[in-house]
Amino acid sequence: MEKKNIDWENLGFGYAQTDMRYVxxxxxxxxxxxxxxxxxxxxxxxxAGVLQYAQTCFEGLKAYTTEDGxxxxxxxxxxxxxxxxxxxxxxxxxxxxDRFVDAVVKTVEANEAYVPPYGSGATLYIRxxxxxxxxxxxxxxxxxxxxxxxxxxxxxxxxxxVKPLTIRVSDFDRAAPHGTGxxxxxxxxxxxxxxxxDAHDQGFDENMYLDAATRTRVEETGGANFLFVTxxxxxxxxxxxxxxxxxxxxxxxxxxxxxxxxxVEEREVFFEExxxxxxxxxxxxxxxxxxxxxxNDHGREICFPSGMNEMGPVTKKLYETLxxxxxxxxxxxEGWIKVIK
Ligand SMILES: *Cc1c(COP(=O)(O)O)cnc(C)c1O
Numbered sequence: 001m002e003k004k005n006i007d008w009e010n011l012g013f014g015y016a017q018t019d020m021r022y023v024x025x026x027x028x029x030x031x032x033x034x035x036x037x038x039x040x041x042x043x044x045x046x047x048a049g050v051l052q053y054a055q056t057c058f059e060g061l062k063a064y065t066t067e068d069g070x071x072x073x074x075x076x077x078x079x080x081x082x083x084x085x086x087x088x089x090x091x092x093x094x095x096x097x098d099r100f101v102d103a104v105v106k107t108v109e110a111n112e113a114y115v116p117p118y119g120s121g122a123t124l125y126i127r128x129x130x131x132x133x134x135x136x137x138x139x140x141x142x143x144x145x146x147x148x149x150x151x152x153x154x155x156x157x158x159x160x161x162v163k164p165l166t167i168r169v170s171d172f173d174r175a176a177p178h179g180t181g182x183x184x185x186x187x188x189x190x191x192x193x194x195x196x197x198d199a200h201d202q203g204f205d206e207n208m209y210l211d212a213a214t215r216t217r218v219e220e221t222g223g224a225n226f227l228f229v230t231x232x233x234x235x236x237x238x239x240x241x242x243x244x245x246x247x248x249x250x251x252x253x254x255x256x257x258x259x260x261x262x263x264v265e266e267r268e269v270f271f272e273e274x275x276x277x278x279x280x281x282x283x284x285x286x287x288x289x290x291x292x293x294x295x296n297d298h299g300r301e302i303c304f305p306s307g308m309n310e311m312g313p314v315t316k317k318l319y320e321t322l323x324x325x326x327x328x329x330x331x332x333x334e335g336w337i338k339v340i341k
Contacts, residue, residue, distance in 0.1 A: 004113045008120035011155030020110035022103045026093050026145040036110050049132025049142030056186040057086040058129035060285050063108045065118040066328030071341040074326050076104045078247045086183035091141040107149045108340050114153045121156025157287040164293030164308050170195055170207035177213050181242030192222040218269045224282035225249040229314045231278055235262050238269040249283040255321050275302045279312030289319045
């Protein structure tokens with residue numbers, strides 16, 4: 001297979017159209033058999049449920065080339081399960097888990113020429129999504145839906161080295177108690193755009209959201225979960241019903257416990273304790289872990305000892321072990337690596 005002539009190392013994180021995408025339509029209570037298509041446009045009615053009442057959700061995962069030249073992706077079964085939970089909360093039909101994984105495989109296979117080579121740091125980002133496609137004017141769930149997967153090659157996240165982030169405590173809320181914070185719905189992002197644009201305008205990389213009810217507990221950022229390290233080397237992650245369950249974070253907690261022999265804790269984390277942690281990182285598919293160097297709480301700064309130039313030692317070990325597992329340099333736990341080719 002001849003790869004596309006792409007400058008992999010210098011790719012950014014943007015959409016670049018590839019050759020093929022997957023589409024399946026839901027109508028009269030059933031999904032059709034699904035197909036690959038070269039058509040990158042979606043044609044829907046002006047009154048489609050997604051356009052009027054934002055009935056849409058998505059997933060994100062990556063395919064990449066391992067050290068021994070296989071093309072794989074990481075735990076797609078968990079993306080399928082999460083999308084199932086999301087669909088149920090949004091009154092959308094579930095796209096079955098085995099079909100989801102199969103569709104990911106088919107989409108990557110059909111775009112093999114866009115899977116970046118091992119060592120480039122680039123990956124093929126895969127975006128499954130679903131939306132209400134039939135017309136809805138009185139508020140109710142749509143009757144017809146489209147499930148699609150496209151993929152796009154993206155560059156190395158830490159291009160030019162790791163740069164720890166500066167984040168601020170947000171005055172906006174991300175998710176209500178008993179709301180939709182725990183599902184991957186587009187609406188959670190629509191309402192966070194103002195907060196992130198404002199954070200960037202003020203010179204911050206990200207928002208730290210606290211729980212909306214009491215503003216005392218740490219939740220997450222707009223698109224990544226927190227990991228903290230205590231002075232005695234324990235790895236702590238916030239527990240809350242309104243946090244999106246990051247697959248990366250869950251995997252890192254397993255790595256911390258089973259590969260690095262660290263103590264791990266998923267529990268409520270009060271903002272007041274944050275100053276006592278020695279390391280802080282953001283977990284998500286895009287970066288795996290981005291170190292946080294500094295948190296600004298309305299002018300009061302919390303600076304982590306790892307500083308603004310590098311990852312802290314525990315964050316670094318976690319990062320290297322999980323990326324080693326993903327790239328096939330370290331043996332993976334059973335079922336974590338889905339071999340595509
Ligand atoms: C997708 C997402 C994450 C990261 O999840 P991963 O499965 O690790 O990519 C974290 N927080 C939010 C709000 C998200 O939407």
